[in-house]
Amino acid sequence: MVDLFKIGFLTVTLSDVIDIAIVSFIFYKLYTILRGTIASQIFVGLIIILFVSFLAQLLNFRAVTWLLRLITDIWVIAFVILFQPEIRRLLVLLARNPFFKVFAKSESDEVVDVIADASFQLSQHQHGALMILIKSSGIRGFAETGEILNARIGSPLLTSIFFPRSPLHDGAVIINKNFIEAARCTLPLSQQTSIRGESLGMRHRAGLGISEQADVISVIVSEETGSISIAENGDLTKGLSKEALKRRLNKALKGPDKKGWKGLIEQLKSQK
Numbered sequence: 001m002v003d004l005f006k007i008g009f010l011t012v013t014l015s016d017v018i019d020i021a022i023v024s025f026i027f028y029k030l031y032t033i034l035r036g037t038i039a040s041q042i043f044v045g046l047i048i049i050l051f052v053s054f055l056a057q058l059l060n061f062r063a064v065t066w067l068l069r070l071i072t073d074i075w076v077i078a079f080v081i082l083f084q085p086e087i088r089r090l091l092v093l094l095a096r097n098p099f100f101k102v103f104a105k106s107e108s109d110e111v112v113d114v115i116a117d118a119s120f121q122l123s124q125h126q127h128g129a130l131m132i133l134i135k136s137s138g139i140r141g142f143a144e145t146g147e148i149l150n151a152r153i154g155s156p157l158l159t160s161i162f163f164p165r166s167p168l169h170d171g172a173v174i175i176n177k178n179f180i181e182a183a184r185c186t187l188p189l190s191q192q193t194s195i196r197g198e199s200l201g202m203r204h205r206a207g208l209g210i211s212e213q214a215d216v217i218s219v220i221v222s223e224e225t226g227s228i229s230i231a232e233n234g235d236l237t238k239g240l241s242k243e244a245l246k247r248r249l250n251k252a253l254k255g256p257d258k259k260g261w262k263g264l265i266e267q268l269k270s271q272k
Contacts, residue, residue: 118158128223146185
């Protein structure tokens with residue numbers, strides 16, 4: 001590689017410049033993703049420790065280098081522990097990115113029609129419901145908290161499950177492809193307790209919470225108002241009609257977002 005210039009005894013080549021630029025870009029993007037969160041403060045602290053460690057080695061400060069090496073030797077483990085929620089969110093959003101979903105198989109028209117019909121019927125009777133549609137990654141751990149059904153999906157079955165006197169109505173139904181995998185499942189609650197000034201009930205927080213952690217779509221029917229909502233990628237949309245719900249499900253299941261990496265960064269920022 002051709003030498004570009006020298007700084008003292010250091011020779012800088014084109015590969016060095018490219019290497020530094022890539023690393024700088026990665027750190028910048030990580031900071032923009034974490035900016036405004038508690039994790040950003042920890043991230044800045046780690047950067048300072050790494051910079052001081054490099055400076056100590058450059059100046060041959062043996063004692064300082066030894067002390068900082070004790071920290072940097074375990075920084076990978078510390079990074080995983082400290083940034084566990086952010087890393088999990090990043091990996092989930094990577095799985096959702098269209099670049100990694102070229103061979104992903106979408107749900108059939110039947111599933112969309114059944115979900116929309118069942119949601120509309122439940123809405124008309126103000127029967128609360130929470131239906132989770134798996135897109136790519138399974139959520140077996142959450143399915144095992146309920147009653148395993150493995151029954152073919154159908155509107156009458158869904159409406160009967162969420163009938164208030166049904167023993168399975170309390171909790172979520174998990175739908176995998178054309179089958180109802182489990183019912184009466186317990187889901188993690190979102191930390192958000194209100195959206196745009198409107199308080200969220202436990203059913204909406206559960207639907208929103210699972211959409212923050214897994215590649216799923218949550219369809220929620222309010223027991224109080226009969227309103228139909230949908231949660232995806234940690235974003236909740238309320239007050240959907242039957243046709244609007246169909247359009248959202250078709251778009252989410254068959255027409256993945258084309259934003260690519262830019263969309264991934266935007267999703268990460270929106271979920272701070």
